[in-house]
Amino acid sequence: MMSRIRNLNDVMVGVLLIALSIFALILARPLNPGTVDAMGPGFFPRLLAAIEMVLGIAIVAQGLLTEGEPFEAWYPRQILFVLGSIAFFALTIDRFGAVIAVAGTVLVSCLARRQTRFIEAVLVAAGMAVFVVLVFRVGLGLPMRVWPWGHIY
Incomplete structure (x- = not known):
């Protein structure tokens, strides 16, 4: 059957x-x-x-x-690090600011894949942090903490 x-x-x-x-x-x-x-x-x-x-x-x-690819196995490492990155962002955005929260989120999520190169992860994290600050703080003028020692503007 x-x-x-x-x-x-x-x-x-x-x-x-x-x-x-x-x-x-x-x-x-x-x-x-x-x-x-x-x-x-x-x-x-x-x-x-x-x-x-x-x-x-x-x-x-x-x-x-429709026919598709064979069923893909789910690995706990990937799920845990991606969910952990979301938790990291939620726990750090108010206290440590956007730069650390976004960069840390990217770095934690990069741990989900063993083949990720450290330098590439750091560059992506820095780029995303700059992008978020430029879009949300500078471009849209949203009141947000950028650094841990800064005020909420």
């Missing part, structure tokens, strides 16, 4: 998106959605969750209908 799943990678990603959208809908449930004319705080989260669910269903359908 032939399996109906032709592309397990797409099916797994689609199921993950559907699960995340259901979780978002549960979290947004207590918020008043309002109407299209007078949107409440729950309108946009529900809209995004619905769009994500539709995309998840479409990706699952694609995985059932």
Whole structure:
């Protein structure tokens, strides 16, 4: 008997998106959605969750209908370092400023791949930190701490 799943990678990603959208809908449930004319705080989260669910269903359908690559193994190292980089950013952005938070986030996420070269990671981290400061602080004028010793402008 032939399996109906032709592309397990797409099916797994689609199921993950559907699960995340259901979780978002549960979290947004207590918020008043309002109407299209007078949107409440729950309108946009529900809209995004619905769009994500539709995309998840479409990706699952694609995985059932089209051939794909063999299922790729998931490695804990990659998942842990990427999630760790997000946690690093969340814990450092207010206290240490944008430069250290962004550079550290890039460096921690680069640890997810064993083949990453240290010099390249440092250059990307520095470039991203400069880019973030130029876009958000200089270009958009957002009040944010750039360095740990600086004030929030």
